[in-house]
Amino acid sequence: MQRKxxxxxxxxxxxxxxxxxxxxxxxxxxxAAAEKPPVNVSSKKQTxxxxxxxxxxxxxxxxLKLPKKDQKGSAFKDTxxxxxxxxxxxxxxxxxxxxxxxxKYFYPNTAITREAAASMLARAVRTKHPLPAANHxxxxxxxxxxxxxxxHDINWxxxxxxxxxxxxxxxxxxxxxxxxxQKQLMQRLNTLLQNLAKQKTLPAPPIIPLSQIKPGMExxxxxxIEGNKIESFTVKVIDVLKGEGEGGGDIILVRASGExxxxxxxxASGMSGSPVYFNGKIAGALAYGFTDPMLAGLTPIEAMLxxxxxxxxATSLAxxxxxxxxxxxxxxxxxxxxxxxxxQKTAPSTLLGYTLPTPLFVSGLGxxxxxxxQEQLQQKGYTLLNASPYSGQPASMKALGRPLQPGDAMxxxxxxxDLRSYGIGTVxxxxxNRLWAFGHPxxxxxxxxxxxxxxxxxxxxxxxGDGLISPFKYGIPGKAVGTITEDRAAAVAGIIGKTxxxxxxxxxxxxxxxxxxxTLKTSIIPNQDILPSYAAVTAAxxxxxxxxxxxxxxxxxxxxxxxxxxxxxxxxRTDMQYDSFDTAYAAYATLLELMNILTNNPYQPxxxxxxxxxxxxxxxxTTARIVNAQLKHPDLAIKPGDFIVFSITLQxxxxxxxxxxxxxxxxxDLAPGAYEVRILSSQNDFFFRPLNGxxxxxxxxxEMIDDFISAPKGNDIIVDxxxxxxxxxxxxxxxxxxxxxxxxxxxxxxxxxxxxxxSTRWAIxxxxxxxxxxxxxxxxxxxxxxxxxxx
Numbered sequence: 001m002q003r004k005x006x007x008x009x010x011x012x013x014x015x016x017x018x019x020x021x022x023x024x025x026x027x028x029x030x031x032a033a034a035e036k037p038p039v040n041v042s043s044k045k046q047t048x049x050x051x052x053x054x055x056x057x058x059x060x061x062x063x064l065k066l067p068k069k070d071q072k073g074s075a076f077k078d079t080x081x082x083x084x085x086x087x088x089x090x091x092x093x094x095x096x097x098x099x100x101x102x103x104k105y106f107y108p109n110t111a112i113t114r115e116a117a118a119s120m121l122a123r124a125v126r127t128k129h130p131l132p133a134a135n136h137x138x139x140x141x142x143x144x145x146x147x148x149x150x151x152h153d154i155n156w157x158x159x160x161x162x163x164x165x166x167x168x169x170x171x172x173x174x175x176x177x178x179x180x181x182q183k184q185l186m187q188r189l190n191t192l193l194q195n196l197a198k199q200k201t202l203p204a205p206p207i208i209p210l211s212q213i214k215p216g217m218e219x220x221x222x223x224x225i226e227g228n229k230i231e232s233f234t235v236k237v238i239d240v241l242k243g244e245g246e247g248g249g250d251i252i253l254v255r256a257s258g259e260x261x262x263x264x265x266x267x268a269s270g271m272s273g274s275p276v277y278f279n280g281k282i283a284g285a286l287a288y289g290f291t292d293p294m295l296a297g298l299t300p301i302e303a304m305l306x307x308x309x310x311x312x313x314a315t316s317l318a319x320x321x322x323x324x325x326x327x328x329x330x331x332x333x334x335x336x337x338x339x340x341x342x343x344q345k346t347a348p349s350t351l352l353g354y355t356l357p358t359p360l361f362v363s364g365l366g367x368x369x370x371x372x373x374q375e376q377l378q379q380k381g382y383t384l385l386n387a388s389p390y391s392g393q394p395a396s397m398k399a400l401g402r403p404l405q406p407g408d409a410m411x412x413x414x415x416x417x418d419l420r421s422y423g424i425g426t427v428x429x430x431x432x433n434r435l436w437a438f439g440h441p442x443x444x445x446x447x448x449x450x451x452x453x454x455x456x457x458x459x460x461x462x463x464x465g466d467g468l469i470s471p472f473k474y475g476i477p478g479k480a481v482g483t484i485t486e487d488r489a490a491a492v493a494g495i496i497g498k499t500x501x502x503x504x505x506x507x508x509x510x511x512x513x514x515x516x517x518x519t520l521k522t523s524i525i526p527n528q529d530i531l532p533s534y535a536a537v538t539a540a541x542x543x544x545x546x547x548x549x550x551x552x553x554x555x556x557x558x559x560x561x562x563x564x565x566x567x568x569x570x571x572x573r574t575d576m577q578y579d580s581f582d583t584a585y586a587a588y589a590t591l592l593e594l595m596n597i598l599t600n601n602p603y604q605p606x607x608x609x610x611x612x613x614x615x616x617x618x619x620x621x622t623t624a625r626i627v628n629a630q631l632k633h634p635d636l637a638i639k640p641g642d643f644i645v646f647s648i649t650l651q652x653x654x655x656x657x658x659x660x661x662x663x664x665x666x667x668x669d670l671a672p673g674a675y676e677v678r679i680l681s682s683q684n685d686f687f688f689r690p691l692n693g694x695x696x697x698x699x700x701x702x703e704m705i706d707d708f709i710s711a712p713k714g715n716d717i718i719v720d721x722x723x724x725x726x727x728x729x730x731x732x733x734x735x736x737x738x739x740x741x742x743x744x745x746x747x748x749x750x751x752x753x754x755x756x757x758x759s760t761r762w763a764i765x766x767x768x769x770x771x772x773x774x775x776x777x778x779x780x781x782x783x784x785x786x787x788x789x790x791x
Contacts, residue, residue, distance in 0.1 A: 050176040054084035054108035056117055057093055059186050060124050066092040076106040084108050098123045115150045115173035121162045121189055122153035128196045131156050132402035136230035139220040139277035140171040158280050161206040162188050165279045169218050204431040208281040210300040213252055215239055222407030223274035223426055224457050225264045228400055230407040233258030241333055249490055252298035264460045266293025270473025272356045273426035273437040275406040285428040285439030289470045290353040297353055299439035304491035358442045361387040364419040366544055369537040376533045397456045399479045411477035412442050412484050413451035414530050417522030419538050424455055424475040438492040445487045449500045450525050454478035505535050505611045507542030512618040518546035532595035536588045539613040543584035547617055555583035556622045559615040561591050566607035571705055577714035578623045578763035587613055597708055603701040624650040624762035629679045629770055641668045662758045664719050674724035680767035682712040714763045721754035
């Protein structure tokens with residue numbers, strides 16, 4: 001939806017502050033072993049072709065302008081009389097951490113290999129800027145030939161653009177570095193050091209543009225399928241599909257291979273965002289799956305960094321030339337926004353693909369509340385998976401201990417606490433504190449404010465039915481590390497460091513039957529699609545946990561809902577409801593209604609700071625039905641401004657009838673005529689509320705809030721006054737009546753009743769109707785008539 005400038009997002013300072021001695025094992029010995037057997041470079045021809053370890057070390061020390069002083073004693077057995085030590089280069093390099101002396105030998109006259117040169121370059125940068133650990137396999141097809149002690153340095157040398165492959169995504173780590181290559185590497189190092197001195201930030205990792213991607217190219221994918229260990233598999237480019245991706249973007253079609261894919265059942269959801277490297281540069285992110293689990297689609301990195309246009313429907317493309325894949329010819333490619341359903345048929349010669357799903361894992365909800373949430377969010381196109389049975393934190397789970405890097409698993413968290421909801425994806429690209437991931441939208445909310453976390457992958461699960469036929473990673477969010485700020489067609493993006501301000505939701509419930517209290521707490525992102533639904537189900541879940549019963553959840557709930565806002569202070573509604581099916585429903589529905597009023601109002605934005613729900617619940621049936629209503633003084637004349645008293649008979653549940661005297665004031669400006677009084681409960685009023693309402697549309701958010709707060713409660717007796725013969729919701733009659741006239745809006749309006757309410761200790765049900773005659777106008781007297789008693 002936006003350009004790159006909109007992605008004020010985050011990631012990491014791709015780095016690794018490990019010294020040689022801090023790396024796993026004896027790095028000095030590993031470096032020495034990597035250079036064996038010693039090959040002396042003595043002839044003029046050899047010197048011109050390759051560079052010795054001593055010569056390259058000198059270039060690096062000089063580039064850093066390190067002070068050189070030969071210390072007493074020899075650092076290595078083979079350098080005591082060599083110029084590289086007598087001139088101070090060895091001691092300067094050891095002091096700066098470019099090399100160490102854990103090995104007995106340095107082999108100064110041995111031709112330096114490409115992997116050893118890359119290591120020295122990365123360590124040179126580390127003297128100016130921290131480089132966090134990156135000890136996973138580097139993104140090269142021949143990574144198996146790289147000494148593991150060099151993994152960290154080679155990853156960083158790759159991300160910093162200091163080294164490039166020897167050919168077609170292969171580093172050739174054991175190959176000797178030529179003098180021509182040395183000049184190129186030192187030029188890159190000097191440029192990088194100069195920029196660091198000015199900007200104090202690392203350069204963005206190099207990318208390979210889509211224009212350079214050609215069929216047949218081979219690359220490497222980084223992803224996590226277990227724990228937080230980055231692993232790799234390989235891909236080979238089949239073709240580039242123009243305009244087939246989300247937002248009308250392009251897709252790089254590849255075939256994947258490798259042992260890892262056997263464990264992940266092919267390309268899996270959760271791999272979305274996995275970075276794909278060609279020739280050591282990031283080309284894009286894994287984002288699309290196909291009915292063939294070894295096929296995948298990549299979102300080009302340029303589209304991710306620059307944003308993307310609006311969301312399209314499923315796209316279908318007739319190819320100019322048929323695609324040949326494993327002996328099958330495809331004339332058409334169809335990409336849909338969702339995974340195909342089980343057994344879905346594909347048209348002949350059509351390659352069917354889909355955006356890799358991003359299921360929202362939800363833990364902390366029971367069956368009822370999960371189903372309620374699923375029903376609401378499915379309407380918005382979200383796929384939910386109930387993770388409650390698997391939500392415990394594994395004993396082996398541990399934090400990364402470093403910033404997020406390309407290939408790391410990550411969590412996009414919508415709710416955190418007793419209720420937790422999140423999506424799992426993979427980090428694609430990191431530029432200092434900015435991060436891009438997924439390669440497609442997660443929720444497609446545009447600007448957002450979700451929590452960015454590390455993630456621990458527990459396992460890969462085979463497809464879970466319609467809408468998720470592809471396998472998917474199951475993971476658990478870890479340490480909070482930043483904020484997701486953009487959710488666009490081509491990428492999810494965020495900022496590492498500052499975490500978002502979530503809305504705390506506190507639900508406190510007392511089970512009066514067992515004298516037991518329960519508190520449930522969670523925090524939810526302030527998104528208008530997410531916050532109302534998640535807050536409401538949190539309220540219901542807190543009640544269910546307190547009463548600890550789902551088979552029979554009828555009962556009475558006395559509750560208070562409070563929403564603290566920056567603009568209107570704390571909005572409070574207290575109510576009492578009996579529900580013969582679900583005692584939690586009233587609190588759930590009340591909070592959901594208020595949240596929808598606030599988040600979807602047409603008048604102004606609203607900042608919600610905190611939500612709380614306090615309930616007292618019991619199994620007692622506290623209902624009382626209205627069975628009769630009589631004027632207490634039926635023979636007296638009634639004038640505007642009088643009080644009249646109704647004797648209302650209630651039938652409490654399995655108890656003796658009760659009669660209440662309910663006073664009602666007749667408005668001063670009510671016109672004479674025949675009227676009907678309707679005495680009813682809030683349940684009956686709710687049925688007619690969309691029709692009779694107040695007769696007027698609210699003109700501000702404040703009016704909407706006032707209407708919500710003042711709405712009759714479950715324990716209220718409502719007394720409404722209407723012209724005789726009209727029905728709730730009827731058009732206002734043509735009469736001049738200040739008390740019951742329709743608003744002068746130019747449109748037909750529902751009649752506004754004269755309303756009074758009377759609170760009781762019962763949950764009221766039912767209704768009654770009585771005719772009533774207003775004899776005279778306001779201010780008139782009728783000789784001989786007795787006034788109606790005033791309560």
